[in-house]
Amino acid sequence: MLDSYGISPTGIKSKGRVSNHAVLMGENFTCDGHFDRPIRVVTHAHSDHISGLKKSLTECELVIMTPTTQGFLKALYMEKYGDLEGVVALDYGESFQYRGEKITLYDANHIPGSAQVLVETREGDRLLYTGDFKLPGAWIVPADLLIIDSTYGKPSQTRYFQKRMEDIFVEFVKDKLVEESVNIYAYHGKIQEALKILRSNGIKSPAVMPEKIYEATKFCAKKRDIFGHFYSLGSQKGKKTLTKKHIGLFHKRKNAIDNSCFSVRLSGWIFDRPIRYFDKEYKVGLSDHSDFRRLMQYVEESDPKCVITDGSRGGSSKCLAREIRKKFKKSAVSMP
Template sequence: MGVGVTEKGAILLGRHFTVDGPAERLVRVVTHAHSDHMVGLGFSVRRSAFVAATPTTHRFLEVLGQGVPPGKRLELPYDKPVEFDGEVLVLKPARHIAGSAQVLVETRDGSYGYTGDFKMPGTPPMKGLDVLVVDATYGSPRLERRWGEWDAISALMEIIEREKRRGPVWIYGYNGKLQEIIVELRRRGLKDDIFTDAQTLALARIAAEFYGEPLGNVRLLSHDAEWGIIMVHYSRFSEYRRRPGAHVLLTGWELSAPARKSGGNVYRVSFSDHASFSEIIEYIDEARPGRVVIDAVRSKTAHLTAKYVERRLGIPAQAMP
């Protein structure tokens, strides 16, 4: 049917393209710079003729030490088609992190697409495809968030305004999410200095350019930081959690409230870069493809999502692999 999903998470589209995972294909596509979508990138650099991504994603890859050699780097702006032996590749906008893309492949035999990671609003559905592969990280009604993104950001602002008077506010998130939060806080009038590490700062500068929002004063974090708003990668929570101040975890897996205190000086804020269950169904309903494939490598509920799509939307659907 022109698509496949391998055990390693490669989304196969048409004859020539592998997306977000390694396979023996002419072109490797990277939808965005998160580790579960960069799997096997070294293999693809060696075995594929080109590695395609948006210019912003290629810049992110450089900062993260995953840069692609110039001779194999294919920088594709949104909506710019490129043809390989009769198959046309187009990257479409996706709202996830800076530079994220959906993937559209048009062939003589049919049209195939992959949403990549996305959230709505802000991700225009690819309509009328023969087969659509969908990310369904939150692919169950049990994982539905009963509030909007604005509620979570407002809760974060309240925590910052209250806690910054008492000491430093540590904010932890993943690459891309941190940079988006910096931009969102600036849009909402936060003028405080922000401190972070060199890698997060480099990514923030790229993201600010992508979003068209001034970054404001973001400075490098020193080891003896005792005040201010500090943003670092989620993986460093265990390293810094015993330091004075409030510690805020940005996580889409907080499903009880937009924000809650989880003990002591730790907060969990429900900010996600993935579509909620209802947004996944909304996207598929608007897209109305001939068939739906749910990526089961990156979702634990893919089979449930596929059954729901078939029963509620009347569209043939299956989880793969």
């Protein structure tokens, strides 16, 4: 008897599935979306991966995430989720056992704290959900069943300039800062990565950012001074910094707030060139996701028996599943 995906209820394929935003693994785990399961896992602090978290915090027995994701969520959403003191904070490589199943988190190299999830079943099957990840940098975890991010699942979504992208970004910002202040718009996590890249390449202009981004950046900076001088927009120092040449850092969904500053928007959706002028602003192709070529590399090296491409968060999951079937002759389906 097969279900609508052609999946036998007892085979390896039946041990993972995607239902709305929830990635279900083994018998006990739901990742990145709420479901009636004892354990909720949060792979990282982006909004499309924390859906239903409030419900999970009250209805699931346990919520698991890395300590960095816990701190990041606290900085950004304290009023919504509270201090998250009750969650199980698992470091990369650390395992947690629950009713015969074992969960381990691995670095996904996507944003600070981002994790991939490995669940080992009582039969010894290895189920791996990548969440959002970026190669090179993320661990490639061997798996029997692989559930993979599909954001850039089309062959045309390959960035051949990726290796040079950081240098191009640094030179672009450096050049603009000679003339005027620069506002950078990006998603949480990428904001901090962008500032780190600029600092490690000698750009010292002070940075200002809204209070929540300031708190998240302060949390990320705890271990090392990697962000140079940065201030909250509302603080005295922040206000003073605005009168000088500076770097502004804002969440991507905000419209450009100050027309006297030069605007740069970081976006993964550029494939034909590193920088594009569009809609009165520059888009720079600095991405925190794997492109198509890297998704295929993950499948090849993880070498699973079968693959589920995650179609619950946009992207091109059907196309990616087709390409995996074609190239590797492996079973691959898009879900939901």
